[in-house]
Amino acid sequence: xxxxxxxxxxxxxxxxxxxxxxxxxxxxxxxxxxxxxxxxxxxxxxxxxxxxxxxxxxxxxxxxxxxxxxxxxxxxxxxxxxxxxxxxxxxxxxxxxxxxxxxxxxxxxxxxxxxxxxxxxxxxxxxxxxxxxxxxxxxxxxxxxxxxxxxxxxxxxxxxxxxxxxxxxxxxxxxxxxxxxxxxxxxxxxxxxxxxxxxxxxxxxxxxxxxxxxxxxxxxxxxxxxxxxxxxxxxxxxxxxxxxxxxxxxxxxxxxxxxxxxxxxxxxxxxxxxxxxxxxxxxxxxxxxxxxxxxxxxxxxxxxxxxxxxxxxxxxxxxxxxxxxxxxxxxxxxxxxxxxxxxxxxxxxxxxxxxxxxxxxxxxxxxxxxxxxxxxxxxxxxxxxxxxxxxxxxxxxxxxxxxxxxxxxxxxxxxxxxxxxxxxxxxxxxxxxxxxxxxxxxxxxxxxxxxxxxxxxxxxxxxxxxxxxxxxxxxxxxxxxxxxxxxxxxxxxxxxxxxxxxxxxxxxxxxxxxxxxxxxxxxxxxxxxxxxxxxxxxxxxxxxxxxx
Amino acid sequence: xxxxxxxxxxxxxxxxxxxxxxxxxxxxxxxxxxxxxxxxxxxxxxxxxxxxxxxxxxxxxxxxxxxxxxxxxxxxxxxxxxxxxxxxxxxxxxxxxxxxxxxxxxxxxxxxxxxxxxxxxxxxxxxxxxxxxxxxxxxxxxxxxxxxxxxxxxxxxxxxxxxxxxxxxxxxxxxxxxxxxxxxxxxxxxxxxxxxxxxxxxxxxxxxxxxxxxxxxxxxxxxxxxxxxxxxxxxxxxxxxxxxxxxxxxxxxxxxxxxxxxxxxxxxxxxxxxxxxxxxxxxxxxxxxxxxxxxxxxxxxxxxxxxxxxxxxxxxxxxxxxxxxxxxxxxxxxxxxxxxxxxxxxxxxxxxxxxxxxxxxxxxxxxxxxxxxx
Numbered sequence: 001x002x003x004x005x006x007x008x009x010x011x012x013x014x015x016x017x018x019x020x021x022x023x024x025x026x027x028x029x030x031x032x033x034x035x036x037x038x039x040x041x042x043x044x045x046x047x048x049x050x051x052x053x054x055x056x057x058x059x060x061x062x063x064x065x066x067x068x069x070x071x072x073x074x075x076x077x078x079x080x081x082x083x084x085x086x087x088x089x090x091x092x093x094x095x096x097x098x099x100x101x102x103x104x105x106x107x108x109x110x111x112x113x114x115x116x117x118x119x120x121x122x123x124x125x126x127x128x129x130x131x132x133x134x135x136x137x138x139x140x141x142x143x144x145x146x147x148x149x150x151x152x153x154x155x156x157x158x159x160x161x162x163x164x165x166x167x168x169x170x171x172x173x174x175x176x177x178x179x180x181x182x183x184x185x186x187x188x189x190x191x192x193x194x195x196x197x198x199x200x201x202x203x204x205x206x207x208x209x210x211x212x213x214x215x216x217x218x219x220x221x222x223x224x225x226x227x228x229x230x231x232x233x234x235x236x237x238x239x240x241x242x243x244x245x246x247x248x249x250x251x252x253x254x255x256x257x258x259x260x261x262x263x264x265x266x267x268x269x270x271x272x273x274x275x276x277x278x279x280x281x282x283x284x285x286x287x288x289x290x291x292x293x294x295x296x297x298x299x300x301x302x303x304x305x306x307x308x309x310x311x312x313x314x315x316x317x318x319x320x321x322x323x324x325x326x327x328x329x330x331x332x333x334x335x336x337x338x339x340x341x342x343x344x345x346x347x348x349x350x351x352x353x354x355x356x357x358x359x360x361x362x363x364x365x366x367x368x369x370x371x372x373x374x375x376x377x378x379x380x381x382x383x384x385x386x387x388x389x390x391x392x393x394x395x396x397x398x399x400x401x402x403x404x405x406x407x408x409x410x411x412x413x414x415x416x417x418x419x420x421x422x423x424x425x426x427x428x429x430x431x432x433x434x435x436x437x438x439x440x441x442x443x444x445x446x447x448x449x450x451x452x453x454x455x456x457x458x459x460x461x462x463x464x465x466x467x468x469x470x471x472x473x474x475x476x477x478x479x480x481x482x483x484x485x486x487x488x489x490x491x492x493x494x495x496x497x498x499x500x501x502x503x504x505x506x507x508x509x510x511x512x513x514x515x516x517x518x519x520x521x522x523x524x525x526x527x528x529x530x531x532x533x534x535x536x537x538x539x540x541x542x543x544x545x546x547x548x
Numbered sequence: 549x550x551x552x553x554x555x556x557x558x559x560x561x562x563x564x565x566x567x568x569x570x571x572x573x574x575x576x577x578x579x580x581x582x583x584x585x586x587x588x589x590x591x592x593x594x595x596x597x598x599x600x601x602x603x604x605x606x607x608x609x610x611x612x613x614x615x616x617x618x619x620x621x622x623x624x625x626x627x628x629x630x631x632x633x634x635x636x637x638x639x640x641x642x643x644x645x646x647x648x649x650x651x652x653x654x655x656x657x658x659x660x661x662x663x664x665x666x667x668x669x670x671x672x673x674x675x676x677x678x679x680x681x682x683x684x685x686x687x688x689x690x691x692x693x694x695x696x697x698x699x700x701x702x703x704x705x706x707x708x709x710x711x712x713x714x715x716x717x718x719x720x721x722x723x724x725x726x727x728x729x730x731x732x733x734x735x736x737x738x739x740x741x742x743x744x745x746x747x748x749x750x751x752x753x754x755x756x757x758x759x760x761x762x763x764x765x766x767x768x769x770x771x772x773x774x775x776x777x778x779x780x781x782x783x784x785x786x787x788x789x790x791x792x793x794x795x796x797x798x799x800x801x802x803x804x805x806x807x808x809x810x811x812x813x814x815x816x817x818x819x820x821x822x823x824x825x826x827x828x829x830x831x832x833x834x835x836x837x838x839x840x841x842x843x844x845x846x847x848x849x850x851x852x853x854x855x856x857x858x859x860x861x862x863x864x865x866x867x868x869x870x871x872x873x874x875x876x877x878x879x880x881x882x883x884x885x886x887x888x889x890x891x892x893x894x895x896x897x898x899x900x901x902x903x904x905x906x907x908x909x910x911x912x913x914x915x916x917x918x919x920x921x922x
Contacts, residue, residue, distance in 0.1 A: 056566070223811020248645075258645050282627075286703045286706070286707065314573075315896050339885055339889065342889055343888060343889070346615040346892070347702055347887075348611075348702065348703065348706065349617075349844070349888040349892070350888075351617070351619075351703060351706055352837070352840055352844060352887075352888050353884055353888040353889065354883040355837050355884055356841075356880070356881040356882065356883065356888075357881065357884075357885060358881070359877045359878075359880055359881035359884065360878055360882065360885075361561075362877065363874070363877035363878050363881065364878075366874075367879075368786050447774065479710065479711060479714050479833065482707050482710075482711070483711060486704065486707060486708075517718050517719075517721070517722055518722075520715075520718060521715045521718055521719050524711050524714065524715040524718075525715060526580070526706075526734060527711065528691075528694075528708050528711055528712060529694065531698075531700060531704065531708055532694040532695055532697075532698040532700055533698060537648035
């Protein structure tokens with residue numbers, strides 16, 4: 001702590017002391033001034049009920065506090081709920097202890113002085129009283145001057161459907177100026193009217209109309225409950241009509257939500273598989289360590305997060321993406337130079353050797369970072385969610401879709417618009433011919449492997465945002481990635497994109513029908529059968545394509 | 549198959565037969581103080597290695613002699629194991645925790661009222677043994693029929709066999725599937741009335757595994773030595789040429805694939821009573837790939853080499869996972885890399901120094917053929 005800092009703090013302490021004393025004086029003044037007022041008498045009477053420390057008396061006191069709603073009420077009720085409300089029957093004093101341990105007079109809010117702390121005893125509460133306190137707190141916050149608090153309170157009442165809050169709710173609704181809070185209040189009112197037995201048919205019809213407008217699952221269950229118990233034919237038919245319309249609406253939004261999940265799953269699949277599509281397409285080599293390239297990318301993100309100073313944390317991905325690309329790409333090139341290069345004529349053994357590499361990389365990461373999951377936090381612009389109609393969209397998923405689209409476009413540009421891409425496509429289509437035309441196939445192999453692995457690293461950055469970063473991260477994606485590549489057809493990025501889209505969507509659309517695991521199994525079986533119908537995938541290269 | 553390899557095969561069979569007799573004697577008759585005494589846990593461990601060796605022979609039959617690198621043989625192994633496990637489960641009867649004479653404990657736990665159809669008949673040993681053969685055999689038949697007819701070969705075949713075992717892996721994990729979910733089947737009591745805990749049962753299971761390995765070897769050798777086996781090897785080396793010569797390549801492949809799957813299933817059935825549990829992790833894709841490295845280490849297209857490789861690698865695994873657990877994966881990974889790079893014929897191939905046509909030439913002949921196709 002710097003000296004100037006210390007000085008400032010001391011000054012603040014003194015200021016606080018002044019303020020406290022001023023408050024005390026004010027409190028005393030207020031006490032003197034208000035001694036004769038009717039309202040103060042009512043509050044004193046209410047507080048006196050606490051002195052009895054009997055449950056019925058305390059309940060009555062809570063009810064009166066709620067009805068009168070004096071400014072002190074919230075603090076008193078909160079203290080009562082937390083067993084902090086103290087009484088001193090001898091001195092007719094009601095007080096409460098603050099979180100900091102200070103004892104304040106409940107009547108005035110001023111600190112109690114000159115009374116022995118031992119003289120106080122706590123006001124007892126039971127469960128019935130606790131729920132009464134909760135209800136009372138709800139209606140008290142409904143009248144809060146802060147619109148955010150009023151909104152939250154209205155949402156709370158909507159959830160609890162506490163009929164006791166209805167008068168406070170309606171009182172607030174009559175004078176509410178904020179349209180958002182007013183809408184929430186109306187909904188809460190409708191929820192209460194739909195559930196209480198005493199509501200009139202007109203009230204219920206109005207409630208149904210309001211709930212129908214909301215049209216979500218909560219509204220559905222509320223109207224459903226109302227339709228079950230009502231005897232009024234008009235209410236019943238209105239409820240059923242509303243149910244029908246909500247049902248259709250929910251079903252449509254449900255499909256849309258599943259499509260969104262599917263799109264999101266597709267983007268992850270595409271990111272994980274597209275690097276594999278390059279290496280498999282160009283070289284006909286199955287890289288079983290591809291999943292570990294993804295894993296390395298995720299750990300690169302983790303390392304960036306550790307190393308960056310806090311001020312740059314929100315830019316962490318700007319550092320992580322290039323780093324992951326370089327790290328995974330370099331490891332990929334090393335694998336190609338050290339292992340795969342010698343096995344080009346033996347594709348089956350490449351599969352085994354790269355599997356061995358994947359084991360080594362997993363264990364290496366486990367030794368370096370530990371076997372436990374590492375936490376990678378989302379940068380601020382990627383956290384949270386927002387609603388579009390009935391859709392709930394998480395921001396990180398949205399950005400991953402954007403990222404996968406960018407990676408796809410970038411790779412297409414590399415393949416279509418650069419000399420390296422041209423040579424790579426030539427080698428993919430006919431290795432011997434390309435070699436005869438003077439292309440150094442060994443160099444292209446190396447670079448293509450580095451490119452594919454680097455893209456896998458970028459996929460790892462994306463996955464670190466939605467999945468646990470652990471040494472086994474890659475294992476979970478490798479078989480799915482193979483399926484995407486094989487399904488879409490080798491040596492064709494559009495095929496990979498289409499395969500990822502189809503598999504991701506099918507996966508998520510099957511999920512609600514037959515469950516997540518069953519859906520995946522059905523899809524695997526489908527792809528196994530499909531490959532047997534079209535062994536070269538959906539978009540097979542024509543002509544003298546490389547034989548895998 | 550070279551004459552020297554055949555001679556080695558005879559030695560291999562002789563050693564196994566001797567082991568099948570001597571190991572039980574050393575375990576049961578020798579006094580616990582003598583230097584030759586084999587404690588039951590060791591007999592059990594050796595028996596487990598022999599089951600892996602049978603699996604390796606099965607894999608070598610399709611990979612070494614027909615060029616089909618199956619990454620799903622663990623699935624056939626596990627299916628055989630599950631068939632045996634279901635028999636053992638029914639044998640528990642009323643001795644389970646819930647003491648239901650019909651329903652195994654996990655079904656009581658899941659609150660099932662009656663035995664699912666798939667479990668019928670498994671209290672009868674011959675039926676269970678039939679299933680040990682039929683379950684993997686039929687799966688291989690159906691899978692191979694689709695795969696070989698549509699000419700799925702090479703890495704594509706490897707990948708879809710891996711997808712097959714991955715799908716089964718997930719399916720068996722589900723409680724609803726009716727085979728014990730992620731806990732699998734365990735707490736077995738006895739086999740044909742003999743307690744699985746007793747030393748004599750363990751010794752008998754070891755002998756049975758040794759005999760089964762001899763039989764698997766003999767059957768595979770007989771197939772390879774026949775005219776049919778010659779055609780298989782020819783298919784491995786030049787598939788298109790064989791097809792043009794008028795051979796029904798898919799039928800050859802299908803037959804050997806099914807035989808191999810059945811052998812793997814038998815290995816699994818012998819494995820389960822010795823380790824006392826079967827659970828979905830046996831279907832994990834990694835297990836099947838590990839089996840491939842046993843074959844590669846020992847030497848492909850030797851059968852004996854595959855069996856020895858399985859025993860050697862698993863012995864190393866037992867030792868290293870006990871002594872240096874964190875280094876085992878490095879060792880296994882390096883084994884995969886180094887064997888494929890520097891020991892393409894495996895240890896036995898190195899010892900025999902056989903002259904085989906180099907793979908490079910074989911592929912190039914094939915590539916020319918494929919290139920000639922329109």
